[in-house]
Each structure stands twice: as structure tokens, then as C-alpha cells.
Amino acid sequence: MKKRYRRMIDALKDRDAAAQPPEWSLYIVRCCDDTLYTGIAKDVKARLEKHNSGKGAAYTRARRPVRLLYRENGLTRSEALVREAAIKRLPRARKEALTRPASA
Numbered sequence: 451m452k453k454r455y456r457r458m459i460d461a462l463k464d465r466d467a468a469a470q471p472p473e474w475s476l477y478i479v480r481c482c483d484d485t486l487y488t489g490i491a492k493d494v495k496a497r498l499e500k501h502n503s504g505k506g507a508a509y510t511r512a513r514r515p516v517r518l519l520y521r522e523n524g525l526t527r528s529e530a531l532v533r534e535a536a537i538k539r540l541p542r543a544r545k546e547a548l549t550r551p552a553s554a
Contacts, residue, residue: 459528459531459532462527462528462531463526463528463529463532471526472524472525472526472529473492473524473526474490474491474492474525474526474527474529474530475490475491475492475494475521475522475523475524475525475530476488476489476490476521476522476525476530476533476534476537477489477490477491477494477497477498477518477520477521477522478518478519478520478521478537478545478548478549479498479501479510479516479517479518479519480516480517480519480549481509481510481513481514481516482513482514482515482516483513485513486519486542486545486546486549487501487507487509487510487513487516488534488537488538488545489507489534490525490527490530490531490533490534494518494521498516498518501514501516502514502515502516519549520548520549
């Protein structure tokens with residue numbers, strides 16, 4: 451990770467630890483063209499509605515509808531951003547494995 455981004459993330463961690471309760475979620479959606487999109491939000495349901503209405507991310511605008519596959523709750527903003535970056539670096543096969551339900 452670039453030094454500049456690491457400093458930015460560290461500053462967010464410090465700020466979040468002092469001021470923000472863990473209320474962010476990370477999510478992964480499958481787009482209509484079978485691609486995966488990873489994002490963060492405070493209200494995932496509202497964010498999915500935005501994606502599906504064409505008012506969400508530019509990436510999902512042309513790939514509607516999207517369907518929620520995976521969600522992690524109870525993160526601070528900085529934790530969610532760090533987790534999002536980590537997941538975006540994963541190869542597709544690892545992202546797919548992450549979204550599958552655990553075997554019983």
C-alpha cells in the first residue's frame with residue numbers, strides 16, 4: 451500500500467477510535483453481468499436501493515440490478531475502508547469463496 455494511503459487510513463483509525471461507534475458495514479453485491487462490487491455503507495439496504503435505482507456507484511449504474519451476496523456489520527468507518535481495500539485486492543475466486551455460506 452502506498453505510504454500516502456497508509457497515513458490517511460491511520461489518521462482515520464485514530465479519529466474513529468475516539469469519536470465513532472462501529473456502525474458501518476461492508477458489502478459485496480453481484481451485478482447483472484455476474485461481476486462483483488464491494489462497498490461500504492451505514493445503511494446497506496438504502497445503499498442497495500440507490501445502486502438499483504441508478505443513483506449509486508458509476509460501476510453499478512450500467513450493471514443493474516445488483517443483488518446482495520455478503521455483508522460484514524459492526525465496523526468503524528476506517529475498519530470498513532481497510533476491509534474494503536483488502537477485499538478489492540483479492541482474486542475473484544477468493545471473493546466468491548467469501549460470499550458462499552459456510553458448510554454445516
